[in-house]
Amino acid sequence: MRYSGFRVIAEALTGHRGWKPMWRDPAPQPDYDYIIIGGGGHGLATAYYLAKEFGQARIAVLEKGWLGGGNVGRNTTIIRSNYLLDGNEPFYEFSLKLWEGLEQDFNYNAMVSQRGIINLIHTDAQRDAFTRRGNGMILHGAGAEMLDREQVRALYPWLNFDNARFPIKGALMQRRGGTVRHDAVAWGYARGADSRGVDLIQNCEVTGMRIENGRIRGVETTRGFIGAKKVGVAVAGSSGRVLAHAGMRLPIESHVLQAFVSEGLKPLIDGVMTFGAGHFYVSQSDKGGLVFGGDIDGYNSYAQRGNLPVIEDVAEGGMALMPAIGRVRLLRTWGGIMDMSMDGSPIIDRTPVDGLYFNGGWCYGGFKATPASGWSFAHLLARDEPHPTARAFRFDRFLKGRMIDEKGQGAQPNLH
């Protein structure tokens, strides 16, 4: 069924009796050509592009819970392509271009909203660094603007411009950045994949891998053994646990990141704003809630919930930047498990096991990558060679000294 404005009106006039479930609920078949482990944004996008762009068939996505119950439905929905390094920027710009055409492509309203993102500047050194980054973005066609203090004031006059520690001096702006309704991304890709014959199998946890003579034969699951010619792993915070079934140790630690939503307010912030110096970022949802966050909690965790000190820290960051929100009440907080890599950048690569491929290490920034990650992973799975924009995302970069460390923090995952 194609969705359209006409369809909505037609259904409204006929009592909404024509809508159908968005995807089937199939039982697993004995074997597939491709198994994708993980029904988050990246796994679903991979299956969708494998079928649609790379003409592949006999594909299954195995999800241990329900589709979209992981980080794809827990993130703060920001999309942008404002990276500095050559290994990253072309990839994220490819992703942003895919976001721009996504809703037409998969015929689903994902509420892609290019409302602009600003990164605040407080010192001359920071302005130099952001100017350099902005130039990098412009070179890769992503677009960037430097705003001075008065231009930021015109956008958000109520910010605390004269904070004693971090006075606001300007900002780096990417107008094409913005937000997307995260669940709708999972649902849109799921529906698009299902309609092209992909089996989306929920409540199916992968508990082991069958590897013979260095080649993957299939996976053990809570719904029995399922054979496969190729297996792609896209399980975000569970990367270490799943790859342990293949005897691998990864350059990844799992950490918890929290997010926050306030009660609904009248329109206050029409774009996305990051206050890196204060470990705080914020946007406003269409329902009016302020959606904000800050740092990861900082210790290894699989708990999907964080601790109070970080909530206090984030609230302090918010108050320092926006004293006006002092009496706003917090509605909800939650956590998701991040696959924090050793240089803060992702991995999309083969593994030492033939036919087993890995996609992970997305840290707290993998939502914006969803379309390009799915496309690139599908490219790797179907053609056995990396997508041109994802060539740097290799396992062996740590051994070869080719880390992609945007922040220059070194092998310390909780600092990326």
Place this chain on the structure above:
Amino acid sequence: MIINHPILGPRDAQEFVYLGDAALIDRPDGMTDGIEAFHTYAYLRDNPAGDHRELWYHEQGDRSWLVVTRNTVTHEITKVELARDVARAMGRST
């Protein structure tokens, strides 16, 4: 989280800085062990869901390094040792 410091008693985890897996104590020898051993040491992790022995530094306290055994699923802390004692028991000189 409260870390029960072997010398100072219960302290708020906020006073500490987190480093990571306590296996980092066992650094290979840079002259003899080779680049593969250093790559494994510096970059690869077990990253378990469950009990994890990890290094915490009491920065806003007595500046001691601790080895904390903590469950990464429940955040429950079951054991706290001085890293110095752990390192010596492993036969390391420093």
